[in-house]
Amino acid sequence: MAKGAGIVERSLVRDADILEHENFVLDGIDVSGRWNTMLKSRVHASRDLQAWDAVRQNLVATSIDRCIQCGMCTAGCTVAHEIPDFNPRQFIYWVRTGRTEELKQQANVVWRCVGCYVCTHHCPKGVNTAEVIETIGQWLATVVPNRMDPAFHANHHAYRRQLARRGRLSLPMLQATFLRSLGRQHELWSPEMQKTVLKMLWDGRAFKALAMGRPRRWRKNRRHVAAQA
C-alpha cells in the first residue's frame, strides 16, 4: 500500500512527516495494521532565525516585518496558479517563525518567482513581497545551492557574468552562454530557434548584438554588479 494511504486529505501531508510501522506495540497494546500510521509532531521547538536576519539586513526587503499573513499575495500570485507549492505567504511565515528547514526544502520552488509584482500590488500592509521573495531566493542560493535546479544557476551566472563584463545585455549571447553551461548548446539550432537565428544573421541584428560595446570606464562599475547583497 502506498505510504499513508489511509490518511484523509493525503495530499496535504508530506511523505517525510508520516511514520508507519510493520508491527507496533504501544503501551502493551498491539496497534498493527491501519492504526499504526502516525504523523510527526508539529511542535516547533527550535527557531532558526538566520533567514530572517539575512532578509532584514537587505534594505529592499525590510518591509517583510509588516506582514500580517493575510495571504493576498498568494491569492493573486502568477506562479502559485501554476505550481501549487509556490506560496509566498508561507515562505514569509517560515522565515519569520524560524522554520528554516521547511524553507530550505522548497529551495527549488522559491526561485521560480517571475517578479510580476502582483503580490506587492495587492499587499494591504505595504510589504514589497516580490522583492522579499527574490531576496529569500538569493539567500537560499547561497546556503543550499545544490537543491536548486542547474538551470537557475546557469541563468543567474549568465546574466551576472555578462553584466559584469560588458555592462550591457546581448540576449543572443546570453542564451548561448546559458545553454552552453548546461551542455545544451545544440538547442540553438533547434527548429524553434533556427528560423530566428538565421533571420538575425540575415538582417544584421546578430552583428549588432555582438558589437554592442560597453559603457566607458566600465571597470570601476563592475563590483556593484557582481556583488551579492
Added chain:
Amino acid sequence: MSREVAYFPGCSLKTIDRAYDVSTRLVARDLGLGLVEVEDYACCGAGELKGNGINSYYLPARNLGHLLRQGQVDVMVSCNVCYHELSRAAYAWTHQAQIGEQINDMLRAAGEPPMTQSASVRNTLDYLINHVGLEAISRRVVRPLTGLRVAPYYGCLYHRPQAMVSSVQVAGEHPEHPHFMHDVLRTLGAQVIAHPAETTCCGGKNLLSDEEIAGRLTGRILSQAKAAGAEVLSLMCPKCAGGLDALQPRAVKAVGEGARLPVVYYTQLMAIAFGHSPEASGLREMESGGLTVIQRLMRQLASAAPV
C-alpha cells in the same frame, strides 16, 4: 522638431528588438518629438539584480545620473523592464533618503555622475498619450486600422507596483485595468478586443531557466486573447516579446494551437496607421506572423477604398 525629449532604448531595443526601437522613433518623429538618446548607457539591471539590496539600484541610477548630466530631467522609455527599473531607482532616490544617499555614494566612488535631482521617468505610451495627446495622434492617422481586431497586452511592469508612483500612476492609469493602450488603438481606428489576460505575467524573467512555466504562462495569454476574438496581440515590452513572439512555439506546445496568434508592438500599429510601410515599421522582424496580418489588412483596406 518642436520638442526634444531624452530617450532610453536599453539593450534589447539596441539589438534584437530593433523593431520596437525603429517604430518608436518613426512614431515620435511623426508626432514632432526629437529623441535624444541617453549617452553611454548601461543595462538597467533587467530585474536580475533585485535580490542584491542596495546594489540593485546601481545600474538604473547610473543611467539616471547620465541623463541628468545631459541637462535632461524627463526620459522616455519604451521597454517596460527598463521603465520599471529606472522608475524604481528614481522613486527610491526621491522618497527613501537613506537609499538615495547610498546610491550617490556608490556612483561617486565609481567616478560616475551622481543623481542631483529627481528624474522623471516616462513610459513611451504614457508620454504619447499625456504629453503629445490623443488628438495629435488622431490627426496623424492617414491609414485607419479599420476592422483590425487587436488585443492590447500590457504585461506586469508597466503599471505595477502601484506604490512606486511611476509616471503612469501619476497620469491616472487604472492600477487594475489599464486603458492607455486601448485608447491609442481605438484612436488608430482598430477594433479593441478586451480579454482577461491583459495584465497577467508572461513569465519573462524565467524565460530561459523555467521553460515549462514560461510556456504555460505565455500560452495562457495568447489563447485568452485569441479566444476573445483577436487576430493580433499588441504588446509594449521586449521581454514579453521574447516569450510571446520569438518563443511562441513553446506556448503552443504547452497549451495547444489556441496559442498561435501574431504579435506586434503597439508602436508598429501606430506606424502603420501613420502611413509607413510594414517593412519600415519593422514587421519583418516579428516571428509570429505579424507581417502577414498587416499585409492582409492593407489589401482589405485597398479593396474597400473608393476608386
